[in-house]
Amino acid sequence: MGKFLHAFFSPLGFRHAVPQVWDGFQTNIKLMVIAEILVLFFALGFAIVRGLPGRATWPLRVLAVAYTDFFRGTPLILVAYVWGLGIPAIHAGIISNQSLFTYGVISLTLVYTAYVTEVYRAGIESVHPSQRMAARSLGLTYAQTLRYVVLPQAIRRVVPPLLNDFIGLQKDTAIITVIGVTEALAQAGFYSSDYFLYVGYTVAAVFFVILTIPFARFTDRLIKQRELRERAQLV
């Protein structure tokens, strides 16, 4: 027991490990923020494409389905290896000359866009067809209906599952360590091999948890505020 406490919770080790792991954790935050913004953007695009009407758009729809099927089924660690190790090795000009950080962002974005596309799609499909009908009957175009009537309702419905996926993404930034990006987990590893203490991992865990909690509370509050504003007061 004493050994265990010492290895994972040594107070002195804690003090040393915090700055070092924090150094790496900033990279996790950057990976997360950039990937999340890209994911939000691309996933919305794919979800819209999947819902396009008409026969002429079927090749686009097929592409979008193929994309989500493929990247939802592929482990992130594999995608990261392909980009972080494979792509630079083939010397394919500009695409092989990016930083490891960039390959990390690409890997996270590719995989999580596939998940989030499905989340958006579920949200879009949950908006009752009568809402589209009402909007179209007022003379709004397909695009205007989507923009002003369907998407605002769809997106607010999927905020909780979206948040869930983003917590997943936050944690998975640690996987990017395998291609050599020096993030929190890598720093924790350096620390443990330098001092034979595992406190670094504890610190990294605490950082990850601390990051997700306010995020979750914020979303709870957002949902509650909207409900108060729009729902009828209970008499």
Added chain:
Amino acid sequence: MNSANGHFVILDGVTKRFDELTVLQGIDLTVDLHQVVCLIGSSGSGKSTLLRCVNLLEVVDEGTIVVDGETITNGDADVNALRRKIGIVFQAFNLFPHMTVMQNITLAPRKARGFSKEEAHSLARELLGRIGLLDKADEYPDRLSGGQQQRVAIARALAMNPTLMLLDEITSALDPQLVSEVLSLVRELANTGMTMIIATHEMSFAREVADKVCFLDGGVILEEGTPEQIFSAPTEERTREFLARIIEAGRL
């Protein structure tokens, strides 16, 4: 304004099928400008589908529909332009729940009519004043009663300045005590000369406002005529049966 033979809306042999089920079977109907036509008949007789065909929310399988001199069923009609001049109000209101009353009414004028925010707002205030709900402008629909929501839905349709209004059983989802506030608004519209096609179960209302009443049964217009003819001296056996059932239910 009118088409060559004087009718504002002409349905000629309109047939609509959903898979195996034929919902409309060779419907012929004309509506003149400033006329109020009421469609009556039991649920499933095709009233709603007929209305939806007129603004192309449903695509007809056979037959033609002419609105304001323009054939809309030949596939190259400008759907959005057509819908801008036809307002439709639904049984379930279908207000946008994420928008305030004001936003519900101003959305289409701003996006489809190109109104500025100020123009759209002053139009909306005028309409809200007319329906007596100016004080509800900043409320969300879920906070209004059913009758209030339906009046807002009517105002939303009117904000596009339509030449034709389609009302699809707009009081059927309302508590009985809320029906009259909606009907009096429709009555006022009729008095101002609005052209309307109204699917309804409110027989006394139909009798009062309609210039023409059509009895639909099994996807065909079985009988049509003035309210007097249909309600007092129906010639078809099915019409008599239908009206007898309505009287039994205390709705005439």
